[in-house]
Every structure is written in C-alpha cells, then in structure tokens.
Amino acid sequence: MWSIRIPRHRTVRFTALAAGANLSALLFNAVQPLDRLNVPDTLKALHTAKLTRGHVLMSDMGRALASITEDTLGWHDPLGGHINAAQVAAKFGEQTYQDAHNDWHRNARDNFLIELAKHGLGLRDIVANINFFSKVVVAEDGRMAYVAEHCPAAAVIELQTEIDVLFVLANCPHPLAPSGKYPKVPVRIDILSSEPGGSDDFCRNFRPECGRALALAERLYL
Amino acid sequence: MSTLVYNESPLNPADAIRSEIIPAGDGWFQPVKKDQTLRIVDLEGNQAADTFFFNADDVTERYSAQDTIREQGAIYLTTGTKLMSNHCRPMLTITADTCGRHDTLGGACASESNMVRYALDKRFMHACRDTFLLQMVLSGYPVTKRDLAHNINFFMNVPVTPEGGLKFEDGVSEPGKYVEMKAEVDVLCLISNCPQLNNPCNAYNPTPIQVLVWN
Numbered sequence: 001m002w003s004i005r006i007p008r009h010r011t012v013r014f015t016a017l018a019a020g021a022n023l024s025a026l027l028f029n030a031v032q033p034l035d036r037l038n039v040p041d042t043l044k045a046l047h048t049a050k051l052t053r054g055h056v057l058m059s060d061m062g063r064a065l066a067s068i069t070e071d072t073l074g075w076h077d078p079l080g081g082h083i084n085a086a087q088v089a090a091k092f093g094e095q096t097y098q099d100a101h102n103d104w105h106r107n108a109r110d111n112f113l114i115e116l117a118k119h120g121l122g123l124r125d126i127v128a129n130i131n132f133f134s135k136v137v138v139a140e141d142g143r144m145a146y147v148a149e150h151c152p153a154a155a156v157i158e159l160q161t162e163i164d165v166l167f168v169l170a171n172c173p174h175p176l177a178p179s180g181k182y183p184k185v186p187v188r189i190d191i192l193s194s195e196p197g198g199s200d201d202f203c204r205n206f207r208p209e210c211g212r213a214l215a216l217a218e219r220l221y222l
Numbered sequence: 223m224s225t226l227v228y229n230e231s232p233l234n235p236a237d238a239i240r241s242e243i244i245p246a247g248d249g250w251f252q253p254v255k256k257d258q259t260l261r262i263v264d265l266e267g268n269q270a271a272d273t274f275f276f277n278a279d280d281v282t283e284r285y286s287a288q289d290t291i292r293e294q295g296a297i298y299l300t301t302g303t304k305l306m307s308n309h310c311r312p313m314l315t316i317t318a319d320t321c322g323r324h325d326t327l328g329g330a331c332a333s334e335s336n337m338v339r340y341a342l343d344k345r346f347m348h349a350c351r352d353t354f355l356l357q358m359v360l361s362g363y364p365v366t367k368r369d370l371a372h373n374i375n376f377f378m379n380v381p382v383t384p385e386g387g388l389k390f391e392d393g394v395s396e397p398g399k400y401v402e403m404k405a406e407v408d409v410l411c412l413i414s415n416c417p418q419l420n421n422p423c424n425a426y427n428p429t430p431i432q433v434l435v436w437n
Binding site for chain 2: 034038039040041043044045046047048049050058060061062063075079080081082084086087123124125126127128129137138139140141142143144175176209212213215216
C-alpha cells in the first residue's frame, strides 16, 4: 500500500513485475480531496465499462485527474471494488499477524483506511475504486465474470496527471480473484516528468468529453 | 436484451402509511424503518429516480454500488437483489419489481458532469447532484458531499456489452411501473427525481414519481 501526492503533468507508470497483478486505486484532487475520482461520471462520459489508453479519469467536479497515455493490457476494471478483511479470510484462510508476520494477508479496505488517515481522510472518502491490471466482463444478462490470467508479467499502464493528484493505492487481490493461495504480485511505480499537452493529445482527442474534462482541469491553473 | 423478470407486490396502496408525489427536479430525504417497505412508482414512464441510502444509525455506512453488484454477481438490480452497504452488509432487499431492470453504473447527473458530457455552457442546467446536496444540507442529518457516493438509477437501462462498452437505452419502464424494497436496517432514503434534459433518460420530458411506505 502506498499513497503519494503527484504534481500535475507527471507520468506515473505502473508495471506488473509478475503475472496476475491487481492494484486497487482511489484518486483525489490533492488540494481539495472533496473533488475525487468519480467512476460513474468517468464511465458514462466515455461510454465504457473498462479503462484503457485514451480514457481520462474524471472527478465528480468534471475535472480530468489523469489521462491513460499507455496501456499494454487494453482493459482495467472499474466495477469490482476492493477486497475487505472478511473476504480475504474466506478466500485465502484465517490468519493473524502474530502467527504470519510478514506473510500476513493484507486487504485493500484496511490499506485504504491506513493510507487515507495519513492525509486526514477516512471511511467517508472511500468511493468506487478502480483496479489496475484486472478484468471483469459483463454478459448480456448482466452477469459479471472475473477473467483470470488477464495480466502477464511486465504489463504496463501509464497515467499522466492533469492536476495535482493524491493517489491511494492497495496492492491486494481483486475481490473476485479465485480462492486458494494469496497472490503476492509486486507492482513497480515510476514517476517521470512529462510534456504538458504532449503525450496526452491522444487522450484529449479520444472523445470530445475528454477534451472538455481537460479544459475544466486547466481552469484550476488560470 | 435478456428476459426481464417481473414480480408484482401484494401490498395495497390504501394501506400505505405514507404516499407522496415527487415532481421532476425535486428531492425527498426521509427515514424508512427496518421492516418497512418502500415503493417507488414511475407514474408516467421513462423517468429516472436517482436513489441513495444511508444507515440511519451511522451515516458513514451507505449504499455501495460496487459491493452490491459484486456480491450478487450481476450489474442490474431486480427482485431479490440485496442493496449492500460499503461494509458489505444488506441495507434493503428488492421484493417486487414490475420494471425488471435498474441501473447501478450511471450515477447521478451533475452540473459539472453535464459540462463534460454535453457542452461547457450546460453548467446552469438543473441536475440530480444539486438536488442531493440541497436535500442533505436542509435535512439536518449529519451528511455532506463527502458522504455522497454513487446512487441507484431506478427505471434506467444502462447495458454493458461483452466488449466493455456502456450504452444508454430506454424502453424498459412504462407508466405505473414500480420497484419495491424492504429495509433490513433503519435507513435514510435520499431521492432526486431526475431533471435531466440532455439525454433520453427521462424521454426529454421529466415527469413525477410517487413514493409509498408500508409498515
């Protein structure tokens, strides 16, 4: 788990260091966290139920938080939510820290709460999250299905921050991941400088809605 | 589209302890006690009823779309669906539904999302999120924008394709269709009768809904 404020116009590259990664994420306007990732606003603006290159992650105030500028997978999950302690115990077995020490099975809910608390935030700030590297498909009748073996080793997704963003991250299993052995897949995070308005041109023109969310983000810096 | 399953309610409106009309563009924020039944009626058809729930005893516990759809393994709501909280506990159970399908993914319209979706000059138009915020502020309940996660859209049809596309379709609701749910805990029910004029979710003509409560 990790949380970090990343200034506007940086590239944040997430790399799965082995197959089967899942990184649950919440994004906030770092200056005003009431302005936060809004999954439904993002999905309906983009007419999508998955996230990939070209998409712009939007806040509930209509602002672009970050653009997805690169993606080797083609599908990241905005539907499944995040795993809690009871679900981890049910899937991967009851366990205590006292017995397990560093093999302790962490869960995304508690990791979110710990990292949020470091920024004066908490339970009320946990809204719908996204899951990088995971795929959940929806059949015609609405049934949801988790796609195992979606993420190979070295899968990469890159975001460009469009305002100052607080990332709150939990590297824990997807709540629909199969039971058995608790997957521990490291994800590397590289933060790189990027050209404003350069690498995100594809995103800006992906749909008119992306351009308007980017315009609203730019209004923060007039 | 897959087959929709309809379930009518045995409850008689004459026995309801509460019956109110909510005009389009208005809101309703009222308690519904454990074991009471709440019915929302789409009086004239094709009207979205944006609805959200708080646990009345602890408002930090609230409806969670992601927990609801994941635990039932399907994105649409209908009879039998348990509306789950952010603690993954049932808050209400849908007991009757003559519409057959309700949306969990679209959330509420807001002035700002209207700017993104339609045009920057749509900022002035009325939106569900404004109704929610005003209802919350005026209610006296200890809730603010911070407590507002994304809501249910009763009577709205937002299908997802197997390829991961999201579509906005109408045509599942008609005049008099209703959805009914029994509270599993004491809840506060927050409704915005959607004022949206920019898309067909209200058939470009927002109309009233009716809310009934039975003991």
